Structure formats: C-alpha cells, structure tokens
Amino acid sequence: MKKTLWLRLILCYLISVVMVFILVNTYGMTLLKNKLKKDQINLLYKEASLIANAYRGNIFVENNLDDDLASQFKSIDTYLNIRVWIVNREGRIIADSSNVNNPLDINLNDLDPQFLNKTLSENTMFKNIFREPMLSVIYRVDYNFRLRGYIVLHSPMSEIQDRANMYLDVINICFLIFFPLLFLIFIYIYYITARPLKKLMKAAMEYSSGNYTYKLNIKGPNEYRDLGAAISYMAEEISMLDDYQKKFVANISHDFRSPLTSIKGYAEAILDGTIPTDMQDRYLNIILFETERLNKLTSSLLELNRFESRSALLDIVSFDINLVIKKTAESFEGACRSKKITLNLVFSSTETYVDADMSKIQQVLYNLIDNAIKFSHNNSKIKVSTEEKGEKVFVSVKDYGIGIPKDSIKKIWDRFYKTDASRGKDKKGTGLGLSITKEIIQAHNENINVVSTEGVGTEFIFSLPKTAGY
Numbered sequence: 001m002k003k004t005l006w007l008r009l010i011l012c013y014l015i016s017v018v019m020v021f022i023l024v025n026t027y028g029m030t031l032l033k034n035k036l037k038k039d040q041i042n043l044l045y046k047e048a049s050l051i052a053n054a055y056r057g058n059i060f061v062e063n064n065l066d067d068d069l070a071s072q073f074k075s076i077d078t079y080l081n082i083r084v085w086i087v088n089r090e091g092r093i094i095a096d097s098s099n100v101n102n103p104l105d106i107n108l109n110d111l112d113p114q115f116l117n118k119t120l121s122e123n124t125m126f127k128n129i130f131r132e133p134m135l136s137v138i139y140r141v142d143y144n145f146r147l148r149g150y151i152v153l154h155s156p157m158s159e160i161q162d163r164a165n166m167y168l169d170v171i172n173i174c175f176l177i178f179f180p181l182l183f184l185i186f187i188y189i190y191y192i193t194a195r196p197l198k199k200l201m202k203a204a205m206e207y208s209s210g211n212y213t214y215k216l217n218i219k220g221p222n223e224y225r226d227l228g229a230a231i232s233y234m235a236e237e238i239s240m241l242d243d244y245q246k247k248f249v250a251n252i253s254h255d256f257r258s259p260l261t262s263i264k265g266y267a268e269a270i271l272d273g274t275i276p277t278d279m280q281d282r283y284l285n286i287i288l289f290e291t292e293r294l295n296k297l298t299s300s301l302l303e304l305n306r307f308e309s310r311s312a313l314l315d316i317v318s319f320d321i322n323l324v325i326k327k328t329a330e331s332f333e334g335a336c337r338s339k340k341i342t343l344n345l346v347f348s349s350t351e352t353y354v355d356a357d358m359s360k361i362q363q364v365l366y367n368l369i370d371n372a373i374k375f376s377h378n379n380s381k382i383k384v385s386t387e388e389k390g391e392k393v394f395v396s397v398k399d400y401g402i403g404i405p406k407d408s409i410k411k412i413w414d415r416f417y418k419t420d421a422s423r424g425k426d427k428k429g430t431g432l433g434l435s436i437t438k439e440i441i442q443a444h445n446e447n448i449n450v451v452s453t454e455g456v457g458t459e460f461i462f463s464l465p466k467t468a469g470y
Contacts, residue, residue, distance in 0.1 A: 036167075051072075081159060086152075087116065091108045192224075216231060260290075321352050329384065341376055372398075395462055413435055
C-alpha cells in the first residue's frame, strides 16, 4: 500500500482517538476516583468535626439522643448518604443514623480490635451490617483530656465509583463531539499541505522536463509560498544556466572549429603538395599560431574552472605593485610601437606595496593593458595609475579608444563575450580575459569596476589591500 499523506493523517487521527479514549478511561479514571475519594474523605471529616463541636460530650451518654440530634443524623444519612455511628469509649455503638431508636447492639472491638485506632478505613466491610464496602472515617473525641468516645462516619465506595462513572460519561460525550471536529481539522491540514505539495511536484516534473516557463502559483501557508518562490527562482537560474551552457558550447565550438579548420586545411594542403615547398614555412607558421591560440583557449578555460570550483590557491605575498606594472608594460613595447600608442605610468608614490598573489595580479594587468591597446586608436594614449586610499590601493587602466556600448557593459565579464558581433576584429582574443580578470580580483575579496563611454574611452579600476606599515 502506498503511504500517502492522506493515509498517514488518517492513521494519526485514528491513533489519536484510540490513545485519548484509552488514556481517559484508564489513567484519567484513576485520577478522577482518587480526587472524588479525597473530597469525600474531607467531607466526612468535616461532618464529624461539626457533630463533635456541636454536641461536645453529651452524645456519648446512652439514651441521651434527643429528637433534634436524631433528626440531624437522619438528615445526614438521607441527603448526604453518610451513615453516622456514635461509639462510646468501650467501642459499643450507642447511636446509629440508620436506626436511631434502635441502635446496633455491637461492640466494634469484637469485630475488629484495630478499627477504632485508625483514622481512615477504606473498603470497610462488617458482616451482617454493611451490604457493600464502605469508606470510613474514625473521629476521636476527647474532653478534659479524657477519651469520651468516637464519631464514625461511613460512605459507600460505590457512590464514588458511580460519581466517577458519571463524570467520565460526560467527558466521553464531549470527546465524541470533539472527535468529528478533530477530523475536520485533519482534513483542513491535508488541504493546506497536500495540495501545495502536489503543485510543487507538478512544477518539479515540468522543470525537470525542460519546461522552465511553467508558472507555479502556490496558495496557503507562507512556508509553502516561500518554497514555491524558491523553486521558481531555481527554475529561472537553471533556465539561465541552460541557455549559458548552450551559448558556451556554441562559442567554444566556434573558437575551436576555426583554428582546427585552418590547421587541418593547411596540413592537408602541405601533405598533398597543393602548397609549394617555398610557401610551406608561411603556412606552418599559421598552423603554429592557431595551435598556440588553441592552447591559450584551453589554458584559460582550465583556469576559469579552477576559480569557479574554488580550487585555485592564491600565493599571497607583499610586493611593489608599481614595479609589477612597469615590468608588465615593458612586454607591450612592440605592440605600442606598432600602433604608435603612448603608455603613461602615473604612481602616487615611488613604491606602493600590496598583499596579493603577484603572478595573478600580473595576469590581470596584462589582460587589461592588452585590451586597452587592442581597442585604442593609433597615435593615442593609455594611462596606468595607482592611488592609495586608506587601507586600499586602487589600480586604474584607462584608454581613449572606441569605448564599450552601454548595453554591453554588463556582458563584458561573461565568457566568450566580444563587443564585436562578427568576431572578426579580434582574431587572437578568446573572450575569456575579462572573465578571468574578475575571478582573480574576486578571489582576493576585492572589486573591479568599469567606466566607459562609447567613442570616448574605457577605464578599469580594481582594488588591492595595502601592506600594513607602508
């Protein structure tokens, strides 16, 4: 049998009903009887005390029971169902509320020598006197430091049981009324839990099948609505990831296919003799160039993957960022000369020490300066500067080139993104440089920002922690 939520709720309901019924009619019954017995004992003591205080020692004189006292004893017997015995010091019953004019000619010491020494006796049963067990209270009466006698009150034990049964019947009737209401409550709980769960299951099936446009509308408790919102958000993220994966595959296929096609074509042409021997060196250089491009693309992808999986470890050291900028700038001397670009280095201090991974920061600088040169006009300038502010050092790479379109600024950090849609202007680029740059800066728990105006230029600014003491 399939264990559904409805079945579980029904089982819980039935178990609750049975357990409550058993608990009330066993443990509850015991508690009730004990409470009623305690109340009855208190009543018996109270009545015995009232009789003793009202009549003092006069009641222990034989044949001295006047009409008023006899009437009171009969009233106690009739209305309270309490049998009253007046017992003298020798243990002989001299008055009995059940037979005032003709008391029992019985000595209690003959029936039970220890009876009058007690204060309370449960299930008292004197043969030929009581027809059922009695609850007895023995009240000793002393006058002038002398024992005058005893007032013994009896109440049937069956009365306590009958009263407990009556109360228990009322309680059971209340539960019989309450249990249908409880069943309705269980139905309501099922309604507010099972229906949202079914909708969530339906949505999960739709999303797992790729239908990310399925609308999930959950009504009910806030917890279910929050869960529904979380699942919808997860579906949107998965949808974006799915789109990203498709674009990723398309982009990487494009970037791999182009050089592979060139390598394959030129290699076959060399092998079949289509390319003359004197031209082979030129095309072998093209094959080598495309091979290096593929190697660079593969290395970049592996590095990005290490950062995303948090497996890239940083070697944090203290170094002079100005010196690193100078060395990095020197590597672009040829590229700057070919485009007649002037590279200005502006430092706020002669030495500026930071705590970071030097090789990774050098890679960041290389990517940013390379981009600046790539998208700068001939005979233009590029400014690389550092500025200290508090505990931070801000590094800026600013060009005065073509700039970035406004709608593309947020996309430049995406993998394979290039502002040139035709992908023809930058044959060497992989579209991964800025993605790697951002991952490196974020791995240092720092920030990188871009300010760009199309046709005016672009400035990248990132922060690094300043070395303490400098």
